[in-house]
Amino acid sequence: MGDSTRIIGITGGIGMGKTTVSNYLATVHQLPVLDADLIARAAVEPGSPILSQIIDRYGSTLLRLDGSLDRAKLGTIVFSNPTERTWLEQQIHPFVRQTLKTDCNRLAQIHCAIVLVIPLLFEANMTDLVTEIWVVSCPESQQLQRLMQREKLSIEQAQARIQSQMPIAQKRDRANLVLDNATTLETLLHHVDRALLKTS
Numbered sequence: 001m002g003d004s005t006r007i008i009g010i011t012g013g014i015g016m017g018k019t020t021v022s023n024y025l026a027t028v029h030q031l032p033v034l035d036a037d038l039i040a041r042a043a044v045e046p047g048s049p050i051l052s053q054i055i056d057r058y059g060s061t062l063l064r065l066d067g068s069l070d071r072a073k074l075g076t077i078v079f080s081n082p083t084e085r086t087w088l089e090q091q092i093h094p095f096v097r098q099t100l101k102t103d104c105n106r107l108a109q110i111h112c113a114i115v116l117v118i119p120l121l122f123e124a125n126m127t128d129l130v131t132e133i134w135v136v137s138c139p140e141s142q143q144l145q146r147l148m149q150r151e152k153l154s155i156e157q158a159q160a161r162i163q164s165q166m167p168i169a170q171k172r173d174r175a176n177l178v179l180d181n182a183t184t185l186e187t188l189l190h191h192v193d194r195a196l197l198k199t200s
Contacts, residue, residue: 006113007104009130011121013168014161015147017136017181017188022117024189029196032107036096036118036126043095044069050091057087079160093124100129113196122166122174134195135175137168138182 008025012018026033044051046067054069055062062073078085100116107114118126127133138146140162147158172178177195181188 004112005108006132007108007130008113008115009121009127009133010115010117010136011119011133011171012136012179013138013140013143013165013171014119015143015150015158016138016168017179018117018119020181020185020188021134021136021179021192022115024192025115025196028189031113031115032111033115033117034100034103034107036100036116036120039096039099040092041071042099043092050095053091054088075161079157079164082164085164089120089124093120093126096124097126097129100126104129120165122171127174132176133174134177134179135168135171136179136181136188137172138180140168142182143168 008031010018010022022033022035025031042048044054051069054074058074058077062070064070074088078088100118104114104116116130118124118129121127121130121133143162144155144158147153147161148155151158151161153161179188179191179195
């Protein structure tokens with residue numbers, strides 16, 4: 001990997017605007033984006049060893065008719081049970097880390113900046129994969145509202161998901177850059193433009 005390659009790790013609380021930022025970097029700034037959530041989905045595709053381990057542990061009621069994982073049912077189990085969440089993460093995180101690393105090495109040959117969207121960047125100890133950390137942040141009341149609307153969750157379900165992650169204040173403290181998503185989309189994207197102009 002070239003020393004000059006910027007590897008921007010984007011994280012933040014669930015529902016705070018990570019996807020908005022990464023989509024903008026991909027479409028407007030033409031940067032390659034690797035999304036840890038998409039890789040995690042690939043880790044549990046039908047026929048994968050990780051999906052087999054999940055079914056061995058929780059039973060075939062977690063499978064849909066087409067053989068794919070019912071992520072909502074699994075979410076109900078793990079978001080309310082820290083032990084089960086830890087077990088699940090131990091299955092999936094090594095796969096995600098290795099895939100990100102391999103893809104980064106490949107992309108660094110042809111790009112001067114790469115974006116990694118990793119919701120659990122700190123929790124999964126993946127900060128070593130990036131050269132700079134951008135945290136997207138907004139007030140918790142906004143986060144709760146967005147999450148309930150987007151995922152069609154009750155307030156209790158949304159709060160459980162928020163509480164399953166490291167508090168946003170701790171993430172902000174460990175960031176190289178905090179992108180405040182409390183006001184307008186225009187303001188947020190203007191901050192992104194300015195951040196990209198800075199050399200790391």
